[in-house]
Amino acid sequence: MSQKPNQRGATRESIKVSKHQWSSRSSFSLSKYLLQHQATLTESFVRLVGYPLASAMTIMVIAIALSLPGGLYVLLKNVESVTDQWEQQSVITLYLFSQLEDTQALALSHRISAQADVASVEYISKEEGLRYFERSSGYEQILSSLSENPLPIVLRVIPKQAVDLDSLASLQALRDGLASQKEVEYAELDAQWLQRLANILSFGQRFAYALSILLIVAVLLIVGNTIRMAVESRRDEVMVMKLVGATDAYIRRPFLYMGFWFGVLGGFFASLCILLLSWWVSAPVERLIELYQGGFQLQTFNADEVVLCLTISALVGVIGAWIAVNRHIANIELQ
Amino acid sequence: MEIEFQRVGKKYDSGQEALSQVSFHLHEGEMAFLTGHSGAGKSTLMKLMMMIERQTSGQILVDGVDLRTLSRRAIPSHRRRVGVVFQNHQLLLDRSVFHNVALPLQVSGADPQQIGKRVRAALDKVGLLGKEKYNPMALSGGEQQRIGIARAVVNKPQLLLADEPTGNLDPKLSTEIMNLFQEFNRVGVTVLVASHDLALVARMRHRVLTLNQGRMVNDGGFG
Numbered sequence: 001m002s003q004k005p006n007q008r009g010a011t012r013e014s015i016k017v018s019k020h021q022w023s024s025r026s027s028f029s030l031s032k033y034l035l036q037h038q039a040t041l042t043e044s045f046v047r048l049v050g051y052p053l054a055s056a057m058t059i060m061v062i063a064i065a066l067s068l069p070g071g072l073y074v075l076l077k078n079v080e081s082v083t084d085q086w087e088q089q090s091v092i093t094l095y096l097f098s099q100l101e102d103t104q105a106l107a108l109s110h111r112i113s114a115q116a117d118v119a120s121v122e123y124i125s126k127e128e129g130l131r132y133f134e135r136s137s138g139y140e141q142i143l144s145s146l147s148e149n150p151l152p153i154v155l156r157v158i159p160k161q162a163v164d165l166d167s168l169a170s171l172q173a174l175r176d177g178l179a180s181q182k183e184v185e186y187a188e189l190d191a192q193w194l195q196r197l198a199n200i201l202s203f204g205q206r207f208a209y210a211l212s213i214l215l216i217v218a219v220l221l222i223v224g225n226t227i228r229m230a231v232e233s234r235r236d237e238v239m240v241m242k243l244v245g246a247t248d249a250y251i252r253r254p255f256l257y258m259g260f261w262f263g264v265l266g267g268f269f270a271s272l273c274i275l276l277l278s279w280w281v282s283a284p285v286e287r288l289i290e291l292y293q294g295g296f297q298l299q300t301f302n303a304d305e306v307v308l309c310l311t312i313s314a315l316v317g318v319i320g321a322w323i324a325v326n327r328h329i330a331n332i333e334l335q
Numbered sequence: 336m337e338i339e340f341q342r343v344g345k346k347y348d349s350g351q352e353a354l355s356q357v358s359f360h361l362h363e364g365e366m367a368f369l370t371g372h373s374g375a376g377k378s379t380l381m382k383l384m385m386m387i388e389r390q391t392s393g394q395i396l397v398d399g400v401d402l403r404t405l406s407r408r409a410i411p412s413h414r415r416r417v418g419v420v421f422q423n424h425q426l427l428l429d430r431s432v433f434h435n436v437a438l439p440l441q442v443s444g445a446d447p448q449q450i451g452k453r454v455r456a457a458l459d460k461v462g463l464l465g466k467e468k469y470n471p472m473a474l475s476g477g478e479q480q481r482i483g484i485a486r487a488v489v490n491k492p493q494l495l496l497a498d499e500p501t502g503n504l505d506p507k508l509s510t511e512i513m514n515l516f517q518e519f520n521r522v523g524v525t526v527l528v529a530s531h532d533l534a535l536v537a538r539m540r541h542r543v544l545t546l547n548q549g550r551m552v553n554d555g556g557f558g
Contacts, residue, residue, distance in 0.1 A: 036444060240425050243385070244439035244486070245415035247408075333387065 037253070044257035055262075058226045062266025065219050066313055067273040069212035070301070074274055076204055078299050079197075092175050094155040095186045105153045108183045112157055117174055122156040129154055152185065168195055216316055219266065223259050223320030230258060231328040238332045248329060255325045256318050263317020267310040274301050336398055336416065336493035336525045337363045338384065343393035345379050345549075353379040354549045357393070361527060366520040368536045369529040371546035377529040380546070381498050384527075385417060386410045415443050418487030418524075422499035425483065426471040432458070432482055433467035439490040457489040461515060477508040484512070488519060495519055497528040501535065513539055 048055045094112075096105055106123065113121040124132070129151040134140050157178065159171055171189060179187035231238065241251055278300035285298050301309065338361040345354040354376045361367055369377050382388040383395060386402060395402045397413070405413060418439075426435050436457055440450045458464050461481040463474075471479055480500060487495060497516060501509035513528070513535060520526045530536055536543060545553035 032444070032446070236425075237427055237429075240427060240438065241442055243414065243419060243425065244442050244490070245411045245413075246442040247411045250411075250442055 040253050041257050041260075044254045045261055047254070048258060048261050054226075058222060058262055059265045059269060061222055062219050062262060062313065062317075063269035063273060065215045065222070066266055066270035066309070067277075069208060069215050070270050070274045070309060071277060072204075072208040072211060073305075074278060074300055076201065076208060079201060079204070081299060091190055092157040092159065092171070092178060093188045093190070094157060094178055094181075094184050095188075096153045096155065096183050097185045098150075098152045100153060100183055102153070104183060105155070108181065109155055112155065112178065117160050117170075119158045119160045122158070124154040124156065126151050126153055216312075219263075219313070219316050220320040220323070223262050223317050224324040226262065227255050227259055227321040227324040228328055231255060231325060231332075235332055238329060242332070251329055252322070252325050256321050259317040259319075259321025259324075260314050261317070263314040263320075264310055266317070267313025270313065271301055271306045271309050337361065337396075338494070338525070338527075339394075339396040340380075341394040341396070343383065343390045343395055345376075345383060345388060346391045352549055354383075354390070354546075357546075357549070357551045359544055359551060359554055361525060363525055364520070364523050365542065366517065366526040367528075367542040367544055368539065369527060369544045369546065370531060370533060370536055373531065374548075375546040376549040377546055378498055379549075381419070381496050381527075381529060384494070384496060385419060386413055411442075415439065415490055416492055417494045417496060418490065418492035420480070420483045420487045420495070420497040420500045422502035426479060426486075428470065428472055430470075431467065432463065432469050432471060432474070435471060435482055436467075436485045436489050439486060443490065453489055454485075457485040460488065460518075461485045476503055477511070480504065480508075480512060481515070484515060488524075493525060495524050495526045497526075497530075499529055499531070501530060501532060506535070509535055510538075 096108070102125065109121045109123050112118055126149045130143065130149050133151065134143055159174055161171060175187050175189040178184060238251055278298060282298045282300075289298075340357050340359050343354060343357045344352070346352045357376075357380065369380065371377055379388065383390050383402075384397075386405070389403070402413075427438075433454055436454045437450050440453060445453070455464060455467065458467055461484050463478060463481055463485065466474060466478070471482055474482070484497075484500070487497075495516065500516075501512050504512065509532065516526050516528055517539070542555060543553065544551060
């Protein structure tokens, strides 16, 4: 037919074309690939900045959502560090009957310190107790107005066993044994409220986990929704890209990076929030702790935790974007 | 690229039968027109070739490969071998002419230096070399259509499909656009142009495929 004459030339040309395509494909290199990713990373950041108000709002919502579990984490960290100090100090305090003589009390003290499960006994006489009380509380005036010393002799019994959740039962048995001594009016095991604290702490931890999960899901949804709108607003672009042979991965990439930026920036501002908040409360907290004579230093996010926060938030951002993009890219088809 | 349709049918989910028992063979380096009334199935036929839609019966062979055997993941590399031009240009108005034309190259991960060279070569071919920095909106309808053509050929496709490329253009511009397609065909690209402008098609003196209500009613002649 009439096409015959140019068909031969045509074949030669198309071989050249396909060869060319082959060579451009085989020149694929890692550095080129990374360069492309870097370009997309920058481009998606520029896009974010292009809509400053919308982006800032999304980022701040993420930051607030993340600073809640982050703040709770810091709070728990501080409570734990306080309880760590208390654990070592745990003792059984014996309040003896006030009419008891010093000699009887001393005899009891020796008897108890001879027990196999007791490490040491500290004897606090009525006078020592009074001096200690005066020094630490500031009730000097009231105390001096009393005609006689109202304080009992106190024995501080240090058990051999360190107190933890496992040893608690045997320590309670020890306390009960000591309480049954006729000289003892009342025996108190510090560990008891330590146990309570431990329970509160583990409750707090679980609460923090649950809250973290909920808020991370919230961040996923926020990022997902924002990315969904971004995909929607670039519908034409996605359509044309599909038309000219873009892979799903290629179309996905800028949106994933967008999610990454939302996550990282959200995490950054959440960390900033927590650091500022800790700084803000540090003065009153340290004054409060000073009152209780604790050598306590308020803890906040350290560098590792900031990095962890950023990593988690970046990951959540990318995952949220992934879910949204996958759902919506498939829906965009050419008409 | 060689295209062969063997008793191809396409029935949409709505029950509408867009194509039925369509058979034809487009040889490598051939140029042909596809005509028919609107709704005759021209666009559906193009979509099947682009794998935008899948046929419900029959076989489509591209260079001997049955398109049904290609997975979803293989679609992008298939589309990179095919250039398409639409009536409504499908240009992105938030970027320059250059970046519109560069899109197929960027998508296939071409070298940035290569992209510059090839985009300019494609713009040169369609006569828009000086306008690469313009926004498509700033250009006329005929020029916009040429951007679309430059974008379709920038990747050196083996098959060029055009769906009503001259729909909104006056006869003079239409002829220019058709001549452009003819030039690409002359260097070996297989070209299929869907058009209902029968007078123009007749003047071009190429093979004409005519669809009527989803059936191939004429194959050959010059329209």
